[in-house]
Each structure stands twice: as C-alpha cells, then as structure tokens.
C-alpha cells in the first residue's frame with residue numbers, strides 16, 4: 553500500500569512537471585506574441601496604410617515592445633523541453649546550449665528601439681524604424697527560432 557502511494561504520488565509529480573513545462577513554453581510564446589501584436593499588428597500595418605498613422609499609438613507600441621524585449625532573457629531562462637501545443641514556432645534547444653549568445657541578441661534590439669523612440673513623426677520615419685527594429689529581431693530568430701509547421 554505504501555509503495556503504491558509512492559508510485560501514485562511520483563506519477564502525479566511527473567504530471568505536474570509536464571504541466572509546468574507547458575506553462576513555461578506558453579509564457580515564452582505569449583511574450584513573443586505580445587511583441588508581435590505591436591510590431592506587426594500596429595507598426596507594420598501603419599507602414600502599409602492598413603491603419604492610419606497615429607503618433608500616440610506608435611509611441612505606445614514602441615514602449616510596449618521595449619518593455620517586452622526587456623523580459624526576454626528571464627522569460628527564456630528555463631528550457632521547457634516542449635513546444636506549445638499546435639504552435640507555428642518553437643524555440644530551438646540551441647537557446648539553452650548558448651544562452652549567453654541568445655541573450656546577446658537582446659541589446660541590439662533595445663538599441664534600435666532607443667534610437668527611434670520619440671522620433672517617429674510620420675510614415676516615412678515609421679518605416680525606417682520598423683525595419684531597423686525588425687532586422688534585429690530576425691538576428692535572433694534566424695538561429696534560435698524554429699518553424700514547426
């Protein structure tokens with residue numbers, strides 16, 4: 553009976569760990585989605601004229617991206633060893649093999665943001681800012697993001 557209980561509680565612990573890992577993967581994915589909501593859902597759409605240019609909305613989007621980018625290193629501290637169920641993108645295991653190099657991809661994004669922050673005054677400067685920031689996002693994605701489907 554005692555042994556049975558140990559087996560059961562060990563199994564439950566295992567289930568808990570799997571759930572926690574899925575939660576970590578979801579948190580990582582949610583952070584990227586939050587960044588994308590501003591970068592693509594607002595800034596890129598304005599550069600294309602899909603939504604009208606609005607300086608206040610741009611400033612808010614830039615601030616949100618800045619805050620989110622500051623959370624990347626910590627949010628990706630632990631390897632969840634699994635992908636979000638049904639996700640299109642996942643993190644490569646290289647993130648945790650080379651965490652210092654992964655983290656080194658963050659300051660260039662922050663620098664690109666700092667250089668344009670408060671200086672975007674029209675669609676032309678928005679386009680330049682979009683590209684400058686996005687190129688730095690790509691520098692990390694090319695090594696550390698995996699397309700799953």
Ligand code: HEC
Pocket residue numbers: 577580581582584585587588591617621624639640641642643644647654655657658661685686688689690692693696697698
């Ligand atoms: C230091 C590395 C790094 C930086 C910098 C970075 N990302 Fe990511 N991004 C990742 C990784 C790893 C993934 C895959 C894991 C995930 O989706 O959780 C990802 C996934 C994504 C996804 C896919 C989310 C999904 O599943 O639909 C989007 C969109 C995205 N990033 C946008 C951005 C944008 C925009 C920037 C720049 C402002 C950025 N990222 C900067 C590492 C980074």
